[in-house]
Amino acid sequence: MTLQTEKCAPARPASAWRRAALTVIAGLALAGAAAAADVDGASDHPLIKRYEDAVIIGYHTQAYDEFDIATGPHTSNAAKLTQAQTVEGAHTRLLYVAPEGRSTLEVMRNYKTELADKGFEILFDCKGAECGIGPDAPRAGSAIISSALLKRAVLTNSGQVTQYAFSQPQDVRVLTAKLDRPEGAVYVSLAIAIEGFDHFKATALKPLVLLDVIETGEMEQRMVLVEAAAMAKAIAETGRIALYGIYFDTGSATLKSESGETLTEIARLLKDDGALKLYVVGHTDGRGAYDHNMSLSARRAESVVAALTGEHGIAPARLKAAGVGLLSPVASNESEEGRALNRRVELVRQ
Numbered sequence: 001m002t003l004q005t006e007k008c009a010p011a012r013p014a015s016a017w018r019r020a021a022l023t024v025i026a027g028l029a030l031a032g033a034a035a036a037a038d039v040d041g042a043s044d045h046p047l048i049k050r051y052e053d054a055v056i057i058g059y060h061t062q063a064y065d066e067f068d069i070a071t072g073p074h075t076s077n078a079a080k081l082t083q084a085q086t087v088e089g090a091h092t093r094l095l096y097v098a099p100e101g102r103s104t105l106e107v108m109r110n111y112k113t114e115l116a117d118k119g120f121e122i123l124f125d126c127k128g129a130e131c132g133i134g135p136d137a138p139r140a141g142s143a144i145i146s147s148a149l150l151k152r153a154v155l156t157n158s159g160q161v162t163q164y165a166f167s168q169p170q171d172v173r174v175l176t177a178k179l180d181r182p183e184g185a186v187y188v189s190l191a192i193a194i195e196g197f198d199h200f201k202a203t204a205l206k207p208l209v210l211l212d213v214i215e216t217g218e219m220e221q222r223m224v225l226v227e228a229a230a231m232a233k234a235i236a237e238t239g240r241i242a243l244y245g246i247y248f249d250t251g252s253a254t255l256k257s258e259s260g261e262t263l264t265e266i267a268r269l270l271k272d273d274g275a276l277k278l279y280v281v282g283h284t285d286g287r288g289a290y291d292h293n294m295s296l297s298a299r300r301a302e303s304v305v306a307a308l309t310g311e312h313g314i315a316p317a318r319l320k321a322a323g324v325g326l327l328s329p330v331a332s333n334e335s336e337e338g339r340a341l342n343r344r345v346e347l348v349r350q
Contacts, residue, residue, distance in 0.1 A: 039157040044094070045213045047179075047186065049114055051098050051107050054209060057202065058095030058155030058162040065091040066336050067214045069176045069187050071124050073132035074144035081148045082132065087187050088336060089216035095155050095162055097195075098207040104171045104192045107207050111190055112175070120177040120188060127173045134172070138196070141172040145191045149174075150210060161200045165208055169193030184217035225261050228268035231347065235276075240348045242330070244341075246304060251288075253299035255307055263304070266347065267312035277350035280304050282323040285342040286333030290325065298323025304345055320350065
């Protein structure tokens with residue numbers, strides 16, 4: 001029996017085939033290099049190195065934010081950790097994909113060595129069911145990542161690849177650690193799992209590493225000094241003005257020295273207009289108990305009045321202190337930015 005043959009294209013010279021093959025190989029190499037590149041703008045946190053050959057697929061930084069550090073297992077499907085400590089400061093979130101074939105045990109042990117070398121103290125360390133509940137045995141402990149940690153700030157740098165990261169986390173391991181230093185403590189939250197969701201080749205069956213670093217410290221003061229003339233204008237137009245240049249420590253009604261410039265401008269406002277009388281009204285954010293906030297806001301207002309009458313010579317009859325606590329927010333108390341706007345002192349015309 002004779003096999004039927006097809007007409008073939010004329011043979012190409014060996015050199016042409018070689019050039020074509022090299023072109024294909026070069027293209028594949030470039031494609032591999034592109035796939036292994038970090039997302040635009042991303043970089044490792046300067047305190048913590050990455051696992052060898054891992055790639056950053058998600059990245060987010062915030063100058064000042066709050067974060068819940070896990071201090072124990074997460075035993076619900078709620079987004080808020082069951083056991084946690086809330087810390088505030090500069091926040092960096094990194095999502096890495098480590099090479100396929102590496103276990104979460106190996107990756108975590110490398111990070112533990114790195115953290116120990118830098119002087120970090122481990123606050124909480126768990127694996128699988130020790131981390132809390134999960135939808136099934138292979139994903140034991142997955143709720144602490146998918147519900148409590150990742151959903152805190154979903155990353156979208158790589159589109160759906162990062163948006164759906166940890167969709168089916170397996171072999172879960174979680175660690176939180178703290179480094180004390182003179183300029184402020186540093187907290188680390190580390191979650192590692194094998195991605196069982198195989199829809200995306202970039203992450204399927206590979207270890208994912210979610211690293212959050214929070215560097216505590218004073219929030220940068222961004223409020224501009226309001227001068228007496230601007231205060232007068234606002235009060236003439238609206239009957240009130242909110243001031244953010246009066247500072248107190250958390251939970252304290254003692255004025256900080258940084259408040260001096262704003263107090264001087266308030267005194268100038270009152271001296272320029274001898275007939276002006278003001279309510280000095282303290283406001284707090286929504287954290288803490290109601291009674292505490294009401295008392296704290298009133299005591300802060302009284303401290304401002306005491307400074308104006310005692311240090312700047314303003315007649316006590318021209319000022320009356322009041323506190324409304326958390327009852328008159330100007331922004332959401334769900335974010336640090338909103339809470340910062342709610343913590344204020346207002347001057348209201350009597």
